[in-house]
Amino acid sequence: MYLPDFDYYAPPDLSEACRLLREFGSRAKILAGGTDLLHKMKHEEFTPEVIISLKNLSALREIRSEPGQDLLIGALATQNEIANSSLLQEKYRSISEAAWNMANNQIRHMGTIGGNIVNAVPSADLPPILIVLGARITLVSTEGERTVPLEEFFLGVHKTVIRDDEILTQVIVPAQTTTGSTYIRFGLRKSGALAIAGVAVAVTMEGEICRSARIVLAAAAPLPLRARQAEQVIVGQRVTPGLLEQAGLAAAQESRPRSSIRGSTEYRRDLIRVLTRRALHKAIQKEHI
Amino acid sequence: MTEIQSPGDTYSVIGKSVKRIDGKAKVTGQAKYTGDLKFPGMLVGKILTSPYAHARIVHIDTSAAEKLPGVKAVITHKDVPSQKYGISPARWDENIFCIDKALFVGDKIAAVAAVDEETVYKALKMIRVEYEVLPAILDPLKAMDEDAPLIQADYPHNINTEIHQNFGDVEKAFAESFYVRTDRFVGQRAYQTPIEPHSAISLWDGDKLTVYSSTQSPHYFQYYIARQFGLPLGNVRVLKTYIGGGFGGKLEPTGLEFAGAALAKITGKPVKMFYDRHEMFAHNRGRHRQYMNLTTGVDKEGKILGVHADFLMDGGAYTSLGVASAYYAGALLTILYDFPNYRFDMYRVYTNLPACGAQRGHGHPQPRFAFESHLDNIAHHLGLDPIDLRLRNARKPGTITPNEFKVGSCALQAAIEKARDISHWDEKRKTLSQGRGIGIGLGAFVSGAGYPIYRTDLPHAAAVIKVNEDGSSATLYTGAVDIGQGSDTILCQMAAEAMGYSFEKMNIISADTEAAPHDFGAYASRQTLMSGAAVKQAGEEVKNQLLELAASSFGVPAAELDAQAEIIYVKEKPERRRTFADVAREFFVKKGPLVGKGSYIPPKLGGKFKGAAVGTSPAYSFAAQVTEVEVDEETGEVNLVEAWDVHDCGQVINPALLHAQVHGAFFMGMGESVWEEVLFDKKGKILNANLADYRIPTALDMPQFHSELVDSYEPNAPWGVKEVGEGATTPTMGSIANAIYHATGVRINSLPMSYEKVWRALKEKRERDSRANV
Numbered sequence A: 001m002y003l004p005d006f007d008y009y010a011p012p013d014l015s016e017a018c019r020l021l022r023e024f025g026s027r028a029k030i031l032a033g034g035t036d037l038l039h040k041m042k043h044e045e046f047t048p049e050v051i052i053s054l055k056n057l058s059a060l061r062e063i064r065s066e067p068g069q070d071l072l073i074g075a076l077a078t079q080n081e082i083a084n085s086s087l088l089q090e091k092y093r094s095i096s097e098a099a100w101n102m103a104n105n106q107i108r109h110m111g112t113i114g115g116n117i118v119n120a121v122p123s124a125d126l127p128p129i130l131i132v133l134g135a136r137i138t139l140v141s142t143e144g145e146r147t148v149p150l151e152e153f154f155l156g157v158h159k160t161v162i163r164d165d166e167i168l169t170q171v172i173v174p175a176q177t178t179t180g181s182t183y184i185r186f187g188l189r190k191s192g193a194l195a196i197a198g199v200a201v202a203v204t205m206e207g208e209i210c211r212s213a214r215i216v217l218a219a220a221a222p223l224p225l226r227a228r229q230a231e232q233v234i235v236g237q238r239v240t241p242g243l244l245e246q247a248g249l250a251a252a253q254e255s256r257p258r259s260s261i262r263g264s265t266e267y268r269r270d271l272i273r274v275l276t277r278r279a280l281h282k283a284i285q286k287e288h289i
Numbered sequence B: 001m002t003e004i005q006s007p008g009d010t011y012s013v014i015g016k017s018v019k020r021i022d023g024k025a026k027v028t029g030q031a032k033y034t035g036d037l038k039f040p041g042m043l044v045g046k047i048l049t050s051p052y053a054h055a056r057i058v059h060i061d062t063s064a065a066e067k068l069p070g071v072k073a074v075i076t077h078k079d080v081p082s083q084k085y086g087i088s089p090a091r092w093d094e095n096i097f098c099i100d101k102a103l104f105v106g107d108k109i110a111a112v113a114a115v116d117e118e119t120v121y122k123a124l125k126m127i128r129v130e131y132e133v134l135p136a137i138l139d140p141l142k143a144m145d146e147d148a149p150l151i152q153a154d155y156p157h158n159i160n161t162e163i164h165q166n167f168g169d170v171e172k173a174f175a176e177s178f179y180v181r182t183d184r185f186v187g188q189r190a191y192q193t194p195i196e197p198h199s200a201i202s203l204w205d206g207d208k209l210t211v212y213s214s215t216q217s218p219h220y221f222q223y224y225i226a227r228q229f230g231l232p233l234g235n236v237r238v239l240k241t242y243i244g245g246g247f248g249g250k251l252e253p254t255g256l257e258f259a260g261a262a263l264a265k266i267t268g269k270p271v272k273m274f275y276d277r278h279e280m281f282a283h284n285r286g287r288h289r290q291y292m293n294l295t296t297g298v299d300k301e302g303k304i305l306g307v308h309a310d311f312l313m314d315g316g317a318y319t320s321l322g323v324a325s326a327y328y329a330g331a332l333l334t335i336l337y338d339f340p341n342y343r344f345d346m347y348r349v350y351t352n353l354p355a356c357g358a359q360r361g362h363g364h365p366q367p368r369f370a371f372e373s374h375l376d377n378i379a380h381h382l383g384l385d386p387i388d389l390r391l392r393n394a395r396k397p398g399t400i401t402p403n404e405f406k407v408g409s410c411a412l413q414a415a416i417e418k419a420r421d422i423s424h425w426d427e428k429r430k431t432l433s434q435g436r437g438i439g440i441g442l443g444a445f446v447s448g449a450g451y452p453i454y455r456t457d458l459p460h461a462a463a464v465i466k467v468n469e470d471g472s473s474a475t476l477y478t479g480a481v482d483i484g485q486g487s488d489t490i491l492c493q494m495a496a497e498a499m500g501y502s503f504e505k506m507n508i509i510s511a512d513t514e515a516a517p518h519d520f521g522a523y524a525s526r527q528t529l530m531s532g533a534a535v536k537q538a539g540e541e542v543k544n545q546l547l548e549l550a551a552s553s554f555g556v557p558a559a560e561l562d563a564q565a566e567i568i569y570v571k572e573k574p575e576r577r578r579t580f581a582d583v584a585r586e587f588f589v590k591k592g593p594l595v596g597k598g599s600y601i602p603p604k605l606g607g608k609f610k611g612a613a614v615g616t617s618p619a620y621s622f623a624a625q626v627t628e629v630e631v632d633e634e635t636g637e638v639n640l641v642e643a644w645d646v647h648d649c650g651q652v653i654n655p656a657l658l659h660a661q662v663h664g665a666f667f668m669g670m671g672e673s674v675w676e677e678v679l680f681d682k683k684g685k686i687l688n689a690n691l692a693d694y695r696i697p698t699a700l701d702m703p704q705f706h707s708e709l710v711d712s713y714e715p716n717a718p719w720g721v722k723e724v725g726e727g728a729t730t731p732t733m734g735s736i737a738n739a740i741y742h743a744t745g746v747r748i749n750s751l752p753m754s755y756e757k758v759w760r761a762l763k764e765k766r767e768r769d770s771r772a773n774v
């Protein structure tokens, strides 16, 4: 297997990157960690004429927060940087754990959060937990920048609202009023297996009453799927084991997983039932870890 | 012949975990694999393969590819010898390139040599092939149907191999049985997945061909390459550098050697050929998919009276080593348990899928899975503990199987008892909570095949040891092949022990048909015993020559001397001594080079019936494996918690390497148990020819693992050794299947026992149970 020919640019800063992207438009592709892009190019699923590497844009690698404010994760932060960030481990362990449990060590060293989002595949592990926490993303072009709720970013497999001339620069996780969150994924071996089902949950508990809940499913539809019916089962209710099982059933019902060599629709649905129940249980018990 | 030392003797080199002789080169990255080698002017070659499972080749147009700058040659069947080849002489059915039909997605159509990799890939795309697509057979169960298309013209009904063996009277045994049970099992297509991809570099000098190859057997490569190109063996040199694993998948020459040799001849340049990962899967030669019906009759106490094995295997489009795989599948079922009546029926059919061959445990692991699962079902029915049932039937030393294999040493009973004790079996069978379970499987394997793959009277192994002029080092020359298992290390240990020398001063030149004497190579778990026997003999010849010479200086007969750890001494007066180096130097001065040689031919083995040769061996290893699993009963996820392997593998030459083999064998076995399966789409194209979706396990999936031994000494082997590398894969699938059964009460009859299969079986059981309750 061999990479098809392309021209290669490694711009020194964001504005030059934007300028190049404007110039080449749909003929170009951004290269972040390359764990997905290079693989697709070898298989000729993508044959961009131009590759624009973001490797010199070190500012986009930072993970930071100012007290009382939003948390900012640069688009080039790798999955291992996210998993190992003490800031995330303290404040949003559910995000660092989601990064830690995905892919394998080699991929986590290279793969970035930006790539994981823009790639837009149903099995991606980071979007669901970011969506339940209400994350927004910043998209930059020569025209300026805009901020989009992550929940509204995805349109389908490999389809998003990003324009050909835009670069995703950061993920913004707002300060939380939720009390607990978690993401549970199910893969077919302990490392290096894509999720065949995943469930992210964020809840706001008041004693035993669930005041609000957001549930987003991975690998359950062409895009990260908000399980609204499951949410409705528990919101405003006193939480009981029976109720969580009902929420699981509702999530399974509204999910639309496809059948593939990794798992049948029927199997994935049932996994969503089980994982939803377990994720709710964990998020209710355990705050943001 | 080599004399046999008793197990009580003390040794100075063998039995110790010396460091691997190739360890430093490998961990520092110094070791060069075939793919790392470069030669001046070397071209890169690749093979164009068929996109269709079954198609007539109407026309091949190579003109555009030939015109691409940098392309040096484009060849098709017209440019190479048309005679058929195959590793199994009984069924030569493969051509270097397809002549009129392509038989599977991945079959070889043409090849290109060019100045670099990039040009080769471009040129491949420029070869135009016109195909007429034919109906394909992808389901082996339909291959023998009346209306099935014929895949290979010479094989009616697509039957590649048909076996009917009958020993004793199975029908009578069943009639006299207290309980007769039939179960059906299915084994999946698995692939060896060595980390190092296959590669070969071919160079010609006049009419002499040299091939560097990532091979398990330079000899078979040499033999078949020479045959294909009409060369004397002496004009073909095959050698390997370092090998990153084979597991059976690198035993037979591939298109890389044949097409590479042709391209190198035409271009007059060295040509490097290699497979990409997905091409390795397409070349395949991995484990057959196998359908296994087993019927067993037992008496009230669970003593096995008779067994009928009725199997069918999917061979894929070519024979590969599959005739042997087919025979092995049934032959080795008689080794572990002692029963007098046995019938074995087998069809190996052709399909339009990649050819299957020998994979670690050759033919045996899946039937073993089936039989071990089947036995647990019988134990369950009779209300017996699965270990008690096995102990009741376990083979004893010095016995003969119904298909006439002579079993010498056999510490199976001790192995089972030890596995039971160290795993706390009795307690765990009773106390483990729901979802947790413990199961046992037994295994066994040949320590080298009694007969080579093609008919020849060549010795099976040979070795030469040359001592350096001043005795400060010695070099072992052997055709044995270290593919990662450590044979270079243990053969040097054996050489040093036999010579009375030390391991640290040994060098080795192995697996080079020109520099080293003949050996059949790394397969059938043969090298420790067979290559080891030749090495021991060579070492003893060196030692005897030194003792002869030293005898005159000590003024005693040679018989009163011995050598160990570089000291030659008078046995009765050990303080009278000279160093090995001193005597060796004197030898060289007085008599010339100090050289010892050895060779090994196994004794005549086996019966006279058709196929009697397959499964014969000078010695058999035995193993008992216990696995503890935890099953998530909602998701079907199988987590291996802990496993215990107890092996009877004769005397151990290097404990660290031995235990590493057991760990690796279990690791592979567990992969095939739960995760691995080669999958195809409806047109015969592989869906998961990569390491993301062909899920070999990862380090994280490996349970806590204990590898233990029982005392054993094999009288038919040098220093009492037996095999371990393949035998330890054979019990794993059965022990995991039985552990899952114990944990959940569901029996998964087909491999792999994937999470989804376990989930589905549990769901169906719950549905059955709830229907029964209303």
Ligand SMILES: Cc1cc2nc3c(=O)[nH]c(=O)nc-3n(C[C@H](O)[C@H](O)[C@H](O)COP(=O)(O)OP(=O)(O)OC[C@H]3O[C@@H](n4cnc5c(N)ncnc54)[C@H](O)[C@@H]3O)c2cc1C
Pocket (backbone or CB within 6 Å): A029, A030, A031, A032, A033, A034, A035, A036, A037, A038, A039, A075, A076, A101, A102, A103, A104, A107, A110, A111, A112, A113, A114, A115, A116, A117, A118, A119, A123, A124, A125, A126, A166, A167, A168, A169, A192, A193, A194, A195, B692
């Ligand atoms: C073996 C293996 C295992 C994997 N396992 C998992 C897993 O368990 N879970 C999972 O979620 N994923 C997994 N992946 C998929 C994927 O590689 C990672 O999710 C990774 O995050 C992608 O990031 P990257 O930086 O490598 O993206 P790249 O490959 O560099 O880019 C991916 C796509 O996003 C675009 N892009 C990247 N960054 C930006 C940006 N800042 N702005 C605009 N466009 C951008 C690129 O143009 C490209 O189209 C796996 C991949 C492999 C090869």
